[in-house]
Amino acid sequence: MATFVHLTPAACAAGIRRSGIKARGERRGVYLFPVLASYALTHQWLRELARRPGSRGIVAVQVRLPDGEPVAVGRYGRSFDEVTAAEAVRHIRELGDGALGWEVFLPRAITRGEVRQVRAVRQVAGWRYFPGAHGVTPCVCVGCVQPGTYGSRRLRERRPHPLDGPAPASRVLLARLERAEARADTAALRDTLQWYGLRRRGPVERLAPLAGHPDARVRQGLARAVAPWSTPGADELLRELAGDAVTDVRQTVAEVVAYRRTEAAAALLTALGRDPSSAVRDAAVEGLVECGTPAAEAVLALLADDPDATVRTTVALLTEE
Numbered sequence: 001m002a003t004f005v006h007l008t009p010a011a012c013a014a015g016i017r018r019s020g021i022k023a024r025g026e027r028r029g030v031y032l033f034p035v036l037a038s039y040a041l042t043h044q045w046l047r048e049l050a051r052r053p054g055s056r057g058i059v060a061v062q063v064r065l066p067d068g069e070p071v072a073v074g075r076y077g078r079s080f081d082e083v084t085a086a087e088a089v090r091h092i093r094e095l096g097d098g099a100l101g102w103e104v105f106l107p108r109a110i111t112r113g114e115v116r117q118v119r120a121v122r123q124v125a126g127w128r129y130f131p132g133a134h135g136v137t138p139c140v141c142v143g144c145v146q147p148g149t150y151g152s153r154r155l156r157e158r159r160p161h162p163l164d165g166p167a168p169a170s171r172v173l174l175a176r177l178e179r180a181e182a183r184a185d186t187a188a189l190r191d192t193l194q195w196y197g198l199r200r201r202g203p204v205e206r207l208a209p210l211a212g213h214p215d216a217r218v219r220q221g222l223a224r225a226v227a228p229w230s231t232p233g234a235d236e237l238l239r240e241l242a243g244d245a246v247t248d249v250r251q252t253v254a255e256v257v258a259y260r261r262t263e264a265a266a267a268l269l270t271a272l273g274r275d276p277s278s279a280v281r282d283a284a285v286e287g288l289v290e291c292g293t294p295a296a297e298a299v300l301a302l303l304a305d306d307p308d309a310t311v312r313t314t315v316a317l318l319t320e321e
Contacts, residue, residue, distance in 0.1 A: 186215045
C-alpha cells in the first residue's frame with residue numbers, strides 16, 4: 001500500500017472523516033503527495049495553499065492506496081505521466097530535494113475507508129509562489145501580482161511595473177497630458193493614455209477632444225484607455241471613435257468593447273459587425289459571441305455567411321467553443 005498526504009482547509013476535516021475526499025476541479029480528482037522521511041518535503045505545498053483565499057488553517061489527510069492504483073505524477077504546470085501509485089512514490093523519493101513543486105493526481109474521489117488519519121500540521125512548512133522563490137526579486141506584472149490579493153498594493157507601490165502600474169495619481173496624469181499637448185508630443189500622449197487605461201475612472205470630458213487628434217494611434221490609445229471605465233460618457237466617446245474614418249481605429253474599438261457589459265456597448269458591437277471593413281467585422285465577432293443578445297445573434301448569423309473567409313472561420317471557431 002502507498003501512503004500519501006492531502007492538504008485541505010481545516011473546515012473540511014469533519015466532512016472528510018464522515019465521507020472521504022470528493023473529486024474536484026475540471027479534471028475531477030484529488031491532488032496528493034507521498035509521505036516521505038522529510039517532513040518539509042511531504043508538506044511542501046502547505047504555505048502555497050495557505051495563502052489562497054478561503055478559511056484559515058490547513059490539515060493533513062493521510063490516505064493509503066493500493067500499489068497498483070493508476071495515478072498521474074509530475075511537476076506543477078508541466079505534463080504528467082500516467083503511472084501506478086507505487087511508481088509515483090518511488091519516482092518522487094528518488095528526486096530528493098528536486099521533488100519541490102511535484103504532485104500526484106488521483107483521478108477519482110477517496111473513500112472514507114482509504115482515509116487513515118486527519119491531523120494538524122505546522123503552518124510554516126513549505127514554499128510560496130514557486131520553489132526557490134525566497135530571495136528572488138518578485139515580478140510585479142498584473143499576471144503575477146493580481147490587484148486585491150494580500151500585500152499586492154504595497155508590493156506594486158514599492159516596485160511599480162513600467163507597463164502594469166499602479167497608475168500615477170490623476171493630477172499627475174493631467175499634468176503629463178497638458179505638457180504632451182503643448183509640445184504636440186504624440187508618443188507622450190500615447191504613454192499617458194496607457195496609464196489612464198489602468199484607472200477605473202477618469203475625466204472623460206478632458207480626454208474626449210483627443211477623438212479628433214490627427215494621429216490615428218492616439219485615437220486608438222484613447223479607445224483602449226476608456227473601454228474599462230464605468231464613467232458616464234465613456235460609451236458615447238467609444239461610439240464616436242467607432243465612426244472613425246480609419247479602419248484601424250474602428251478595429252481597435254471592436255476589440256476593446258468585447259467585454260464591456262453595457263447596453264450601449266452591445267449596440268455598438270452589432271453596428272461594428274456590419275462595418276464595411278472585413279477586419280472590423282472579424283474583430284467584432286468575439287464581442288458578439290460574448291454579448292448573446294438577440295440582435296448580436298442575428299448579426300452573427302449574417303457573419304457566418306460573410307464574403308470574407310477569415311470572418312467565416314472566426315465565427316465558426318468561436319461559436320463552436
